[in-house]
Amino acid sequence: MATPTFGFFCAGKAVQSFSGAVYPSIIKTRVEEVLQHGAECAEMSSAVDYEISGYA
Secondary structure, three states: OOOOEEEEEEOOEEEEEEEOOOOHHHHHHHHHHHHHHHHHHHHHOOOOOOOOOOOO
């Protein structure tokens, strides 16, 4: 059996996650908050540079 995991992201960055049994009301509240404040989060976030340059 797999463990359910819920992840919330902003501009490609993980901002919160829940693993295992979580009350549906908690997930619902968090989704509503993310939808309400998503634009603010995107404006305040910077792009993530996935390029690794440590191997020259």
